[in-house]
Amino acid sequence: MAVQVLCAWCNTTIREGDARKQSSHGICLQCVQGMGLFPTEDIRGLSQEQLDALPIGVIELDSRGIVRRYNATEARAAGLDARKVVGRHFFAEVAPCTSVQEFRGRCEAMMQSPRAERDEIEFVFRFRSGDRLAHLVFSWDPGADRLTILVDLLGDRADHAARAAACWRG
Numbered sequence: 001m002a003v004q005v006l007c008a009w010c011n012t013t014i015r016e017g018d019a020r021k022q023s024s025h026g027i028c029l030q031c032v033q034g035m036g037l038f039p040t041e042d043i044r045g046l047s048q049e050q051l052d053a054l055p056i057g058v059i060e061l062d063s064r065g066i067v068r069r070y071n072a073t074e075a076r077a078a079g080l081d082a083r084k085v086v087g088r089h090f091f092a093e094v095a096p097c098t099s100v101q102e103f104r105g106r107c108e109a110m111m112q113s114p115r116a117e118r119d120e121i122e123f124v125f126r127f128r129s130g131d132r133l134a135h136l137v138f139s140w141d142p143g144a145d146r147l148t149i150l151v152d153l154l155g156d157r158a159d160h161a162a163r164a165a166a167c168w169r170g
């Protein structure tokens with residue numbers, strides 16, 4: 001029996017399969033309709049162009065915490081140049097305000113798992129000009145050594161880059 005495929009964003013089942021086997025994470029039809037994208041059974045299989053077109057931020061880390069892919073939406077929101085972020089340590093060098101138990105600790109715990117994992121949190125970025133709530137989804141693919149972080153910043157986006165400067169480093 002094939003592996004089970006879950007939607008990374010909403011956690012619904014995209015394809016039934018053997019849940020005891022390694023599951024993988026895609027994005028379901030329901031979720032992609034608002035994203036201008038085709039449904040996919042493997043979010044990691046999306047090209048850089050497809051990632052850049054998503055309305056949500058996407059950050060891919062390896063188990064050492066090094067940024068491997070970083071999409072345009074996230075770069076815009078954070079006010080960073082994606083080319084300068086890839087290859088750097090996310091928690092230590094890119095976004096030090098995320099280096100707390102509820103964010104970094106949770107990511108590092110997931111990356112210990114030999115199984116695919118998914119988790120989601122509401123995280124408050126504590127920017128200089130005020131708090132900013134974001135909905136975050138983490139999905140861990142041990143076979144590929146990739147943790148994908150999907151970031152949906154809730155509320156007003158317009159002034160985010162200015163606020164972000166207090167937390168996200170360029």
Ligand SMILES: [Zn+2]
Pocket residue numbers: 007008009010011012027028029030031032
């Ligand atoms: Zn979905």
